Amino acid sequence: MSLHKKLNLDVNPYIFFISITAILIFLFFGVFFTEGTGEVFDLVQNFIVGQLGWFYIVSVAIFLIFVVFLFFSRFGKIKLGPDDSEPDYSYASWFTMLFSAGMGIGLVFFSVAEPMFHYLAPPTMEGESLAAAREAMRLTFFHWGFHPWAIYIIVGMSLAYFSFRKGLPLSIRSAFYPLIGKRIHGWMGNTIDILAIFGTMFGVATSLGLGVMQVNAGLEYLFGVNVSTNIQISLIAGITAIATISVVLGLDKGIRVLSNFNMTVAVGLIIFVFAVGPTIYLLNATVENTGYYLQNLVQSTFWLGTFDGEGVDGWLAGWTLFYWGWWIAWSPFVGMFIARISRGRTIQEFIAGVLLVPTAFTFIWLTVFGNTALSMEIFGDGGISGLGTEQMLFAMLDGLPLAQISSIAATLVIITFFVTSSDSGSLVIDMLASGGNPDPPVGQRVFWAISEGAVAAVLLLAGGLGALQTAAITTGLPFTVILLLMCLSLYKGLSTEGTERLVRRKTFTKKSKQTSYDKTDMEGDA
Numbered sequence: 001m002s003l004h005k006k007l008n009l010d011v012n013p014y015i016f017f018i019s020i021t022a023i024l025i026f027l028f029f030g031v032f033f034t035e036g037t038g039e040v041f042d043l044v045q046n047f048i049v050g051q052l053g054w055f056y057i058v059s060v061a062i063f064l065i066f067v068v069f070l071f072f073s074r075f076g077k078i079k080l081g082p083d084d085s086e087p088d089y090s091y092a093s094w095f096t097m098l099f100s101a102g103m104g105i106g107l108v109f110f111s112v113a114e115p116m117f118h119y120l121a122p123p124t125m126e127g128e129s130l131a132a133a134r135e136a137m138r139l140t141f142f143h144w145g146f147h148p149w150a151i152y153i154i155v156g157m158s159l160a161y162f163s164f165r166k167g168l169p170l171s172i173r174s175a176f177y178p179l180i181g182k183r184i185h186g187w188m189g190n191t192i193d194i195l196a197i198f199g200t201m202f203g204v205a206t207s208l209g210l211g212v213m214q215v216n217a218g219l220e221y222l223f224g225v226n227v228s229t230n231i232q233i234s235l236i237a238g239i240t241a242i243a244t245i246s247v248v249l250g251l252d253k254g255i256r257v258l259s260n261f262n263m264t265v266a267v268g269l270i271i272f273v274f275a276v277g278p279t280i281y282l283l284n285a286t287v288e289n290t291g292y293y294l295q296n297l298v299q300s301t302f303w304l305g306t307f308d309g310e311g312v313d314g315w316l317a318g319w320t321l322f323y324w325g326w327w328i329a330w331s332p333f334v335g336m337f338i339a340r341i342s343r344g345r346t347i348q349e350f351i352a353g354v355l356l357v358p359t360a361f362t363f364i365w366l367t368v369f370g371n372t373a374l375s376m377e378i379f380g381d382g383g384i385s386g387l388g389t390e391q392m393l394f395a396m397l398d399g400l401p402l403a404q405i406s407s408i409a410a411t412l413v414i415i416t417f418f419v420t421s422s423d424s425g426s427l428v429i430d431m432l433a434s435g436g437n438p439d440p441p442v443g444q445r446v447f448w449a450i451s452e453g454a455v456a457a458v459l460l461l462a463g464g465l466g467a468l469q470t471a472a473i474t475t476g477l478p479f480t481v482i483l484l485l486m487c488l489s490l491y492k493g494l495s496t497e498g499t500e501r502l503v504r505r506k507t508f509t510k511k512s513k514q515t516s517y518d519k520t521d522m523e524g525d526a
Contacts (some may be wrong), residue, residue: 012435012472014190019197023451026193030458038463041470048473048519049317054304056324059480066487068353070157075494076348080160087246097341105211107144107327107365108266108410112396113389114140114319115370116377118468118501120385123315124308133374137285140370141293142287142300143319145364148327149355154483155335156342158490164343166493169436171480172196172332177484178492193432195478196332198431201455202475203330204425208456210390212236217390218411218490222404227390233457239415239455243422247445258423262416269409270368276373276400282408285371295428322469325476327366336428340412348496372396378514422449 004340030037032416079085087094116138120127125135155454158175168174173189180188212235219235246258274282293300305312338405340348373396377384395405426448430440460468 004212005191011129011433011436012190012193012442014187015193015197015435016191016433019194019201022198023201023455027454027458030462036462037458038467041463041467044474045317045470047324048477049313049321051315052477053316053321056321056477056480057302057304058322061150061330062487063154063483064147064301066491067150067153067355070102070346070494071351071355075497076351077345078161078322078347078494079165080157080163080339080344080345080347080350085164087342087344089341091353093260094341094353097259097337102291105214105414105421107362108393108414108417109210110140110212110391111366111369112145112146112373112384112392115366115374116385116392117389119377121315123305124311133378134288136374137289137370138292138296139319139365140366141299141363143323144366145293145359146297147301148323148356149359151331152329152334154490156338156354156487157347159336159339160350160484161347161490162493163339170336170339171432171436172336172352174436176211176489178496179489184278190432192482193435195482197429197432199329199331199475199479200333200425200429201452202430202459203326203470204333204421204452205455205459206326206469206472207330207421208236208452209459211414211421212239212456214390214393215239215411215418217388217415218394218407218414221391221394221398221407222411227388229460232460236457236460238449239418240449242415243419243426243449243453244446245425246419247426247449248442250487258416258420262413262420265409265416266365266412266413268364269406269413272402272406272409273372273397273400274368276402277368278375281375282371286364286367289367289371294361314380318469321473324472327470328471328476330339331342331483332432333425333428333459333478336431337424340427369393369396372400376461396461401436408515422452425449425452455507 008218069075087199115133115136118139122135122139123131125132125433129447144490155172155175159170159172162168162174162177163170166174166177168177168184171189171193173184174190176189177184183189184192212232214233215235216225216227219231220227305316338354345353373384373392376382376396376399380399383399386393387395393410394407397403399408400406423445424444427440429448429452430444431437434440434444463470
């Protein structure tokens with residue numbers, strides 16, 4: 001009897017054991033050779049940024065262009081499932097689940113910090129001016145706008161199409177059937193899923209690391225808890241334990257309920273800041289930020305700082321390339337999760353919902369929090385710019401009424417986003433490791449949830465935010481190639497739709513005629 005059978009595991013043994021071995025090796029070096037691991041991270045990041053930054057920029061541009069093309073193409077009316085299928089979830093539940101899984105922790109973490117950093121030191125102009133403030137919001141919108149959701153759409157749509165419409169397993173390998181055929185069930189498919197597990201593991205761990213850093217900052221503000229790596233690792237352990245409860249409860253009772261809850265608290269928090277903050281200024285800023293973002297979208301998409309002097313490479317590494325790597329590493333998780341909850345929707349409906357609705361909410365969130373902080377810094381007493389990244393949100397809330405209550409709400413939002421990310425991530429990784437089983441055993445999901453927490457803890461030990469950024473950029477690189485091939489495979493698969501319908505129609509017509517002939521013969525015999 002094979003080892004995975006003896007252990008009573010419902011997994012693909014090649015994918016599971018190779019992935020586990022590689023992750024354990026990473027954990028070993030991260031724990032026992034922490035300083036050396038951090039140095040390796042620095043070397044890897046410098047190489048990727050210096051030599052392959054252009055590849056990330058061009059690839060992400062292709063992803064967005066491809067998604068827009070599909071929306072307006074003849075494929076838009078195709079359903080992600082049989083022609084008579086209907087969506088499993090209402091629009092409200094669908095939006096909250098995909099948003100919670102897709103952006104959650106990171107958006108809370110960077111909504112104040114990123115605009116503030118770009119205001120102080122934008123890459124192409126002098127900082128701390130009104131022009132720098134406008135540029136800061138454009139750059140923040142760019143990193144959180146259409147591009148990440150286009151990446152998620154490609155993975156999610158490919159999985160939903162080939163699984164729900166073509167009957168293949170709900171696994172990354174299935175998206176490559178038009179290119180490699182039955183070899184998706186061999187070593188090629190295994191390699192694809194192993195890369196997807198790595199991307200998901202480190203993408204989720206990056207978010208968990210960011211989240212726990214900010215939870216620690218919130219607890220310091222509220223209760224005077226020290227900010228330290230040891231405290232953060234303890235928080236990871238505690239919140240991961242809470243996530244296991246959500247795992248045991250399952251998708252409908254766990255993730256869906258928590259997603260609805262944290263979106264309710266998040267919306268309440270944003271309404272509060274909007275109401276007690278500079279309301280008219282925020283309304284004006286929402287309109288202007290969005291217009292300025294759209295006006296510069298093409299230039300932003302292809303900008304690499306080639307003609308902008310020294311120092312731009314460091315800025316790109318810390319921001320744009322970090323984000324693109326993070327979104328790509330995160331895409332197997334978010335893509336599979338939104339595929340899992342999007343059965344029965346048309347391609348056009350899927351693209352419009354995933355690309356526009358979360359982006360619109362994101363822009364409102366960034367404006368309310370980011371511009372409120374900028375307004376305090378420029379027109380008020382300031383005091384935000386000199387703080388650490390994870391502290392800036394609480395400093396902004398401290399400048400508003402009822403700061404204690406709003407800070408508790410913000411901390412609660414971060415914790416619940418942490419739990420839904422861990423729960424969803426463990427579900428997706430276990431589905432990949434089990435060969436596409438949409439309902440893998442609960443025990444295995446608990447194991448993966450604990451593994452995500454362990455990887456996040458090691459990344460914090462190996463260098464904190466810098467290590468998290470390097471992990472995202474590095475693990476996203478090989479999966480970028482996978483995504484480019486996925487675009488080609490999806491287009492090839494969709495292109496067969498007309499041919500398949502014609503074959504079905506001819507077969508149906510032929511059978512109908514045959515039935516008619518048989519009936520006539522029977523009547524003649526009678």
